Amino acid sequence: MNPLPKIRQGFQHGVHPHPYKDQTSGLHTQGESKMLIKALFGKEVPVGQRSRDLEMTMNNVGKIVAILKSSSGILAFTAHETARPTEYPCVRCGRCAEACPYFLNPSLLSRLAKARLYDEMKSHSIMECVECGSCTYSCPSGIPIVQLIRAAKDNIRHKKRKSS
């Protein structure tokens, strides 16, 4: 069941709901903290700022100990399910842009990444990407979009570190 409407209502009336585990577990599907803030309060965390700047903090409720994001579970898939699909050229269908929670243009970013135009990627807000992977999941042409973006971001950070 989606607990969001109930919690949102609670906040609007100044009642802070108890962070019951069963009530909030559904929120994990919202994933990332900025998305959760948008869903609960209708506020977007401005580019370049953090949730703290909106006087908010997001904690993983029901779990007092911080968990490592990278080791939260083991997923079992068959070889068939995880086989990389054949890659076809991008046909600009727009499904990746439709899927992107940050309203980026993954199609454009993947093209730029393949051409190694990292500066141009920066001007298209590549650093806002949270690497959720919705673009790769939704791409009918089987292009590893988020993987390309990830590699480009690494490259950009690496350059920045070198120059500073």
Place this chain on the structure above:
Amino acid sequence: MKQSDPQLLVQSAPLLQQGMTTPRAMRDVIYALIPVTLVAVWYFGLSALLVVGAAIAGAVLTEWVFSPQQEFQKSLSDHTTVLTGLLLGLILPPGIPLWMAFLGGSISIGLGKTIWGGLGQNLFNPALVGRAFLGAAFPTAMTTWTPPRAGADFFNLQASHLSLPFMRGEVDAVTSATPLGLMKFEQQSTPIAELIIGNTGGSLGETSAAIIIIAGVFLLLRRDLDWRIPASILITVFALSSILFAVDSSRYADPLFAVCSGSLLFGAIFMATDPVTSPMSPKGAWIFGIGIGVLVVLIRTFGGFPEGVMYAILLMNAATPLIDRYTQPRVFGSGVGSP
């Protein structure tokens, strides 16, 4: 006993993929065009198959000539080459010499796709590039319409089919006009029922409104096309034609006629929706569709040609990069004031 190593594959997430693939979408469009082709065969006999076959042959052969050895298999496997040939064949007049249909297919792939850098890179719809070329090069053959025969004389081929390149072909004794031509030059309307079943003169695949709509619904249900594009085109044409009809109903066609006649439905459903040459964002799709609708009505009403769908789509294809640039979605968290 030798133990086999476990097969480890290190990949970066996400590992899963939804089931929709680009080749599947293209194959769906080909499936949707099969009934349209069959209706064309019903009305125009063996001619329909020959013209479509010649266009596909031209497209595939050109793809083969311009593909590197290993690439040809792959470029055929995404079905777009055959689809381009098929689309071109269906928008040609039934009596066109076969060598012209073949040349059109070849131009579609060569100048419409390959020269831009292959699938996904072209600015203009390849099939329409082929048709625009044929229209400019062979204006007579491209505006000679044969009357529909509705199942009769299946094997009765037209002599014009087999005319040799650059020779004056035999002129068919029987020609007819398209409903739009009759409307424009003789102010003579065609009953809507005829337009729905397709018993009129016109390009092979575009005469029957009913079968095109059914094919479009199939593609919509399969989520292969963006519904906004055909919807905005048809709504715009209907609205503008209604205004013109209200102003002077003796000179202008009624809106239902405007929507069902010519290549409007075929163009709106199969041509304008090509993802490569249409805008990416939903907002862009609306602008694109409305632009096509306005241009179609303008060309039909005030232009020299009875039909303007091809030029309308090509012009909006050219505007697509610009539309894309101005309809970029606002990045999350940008443009909101700092607290």
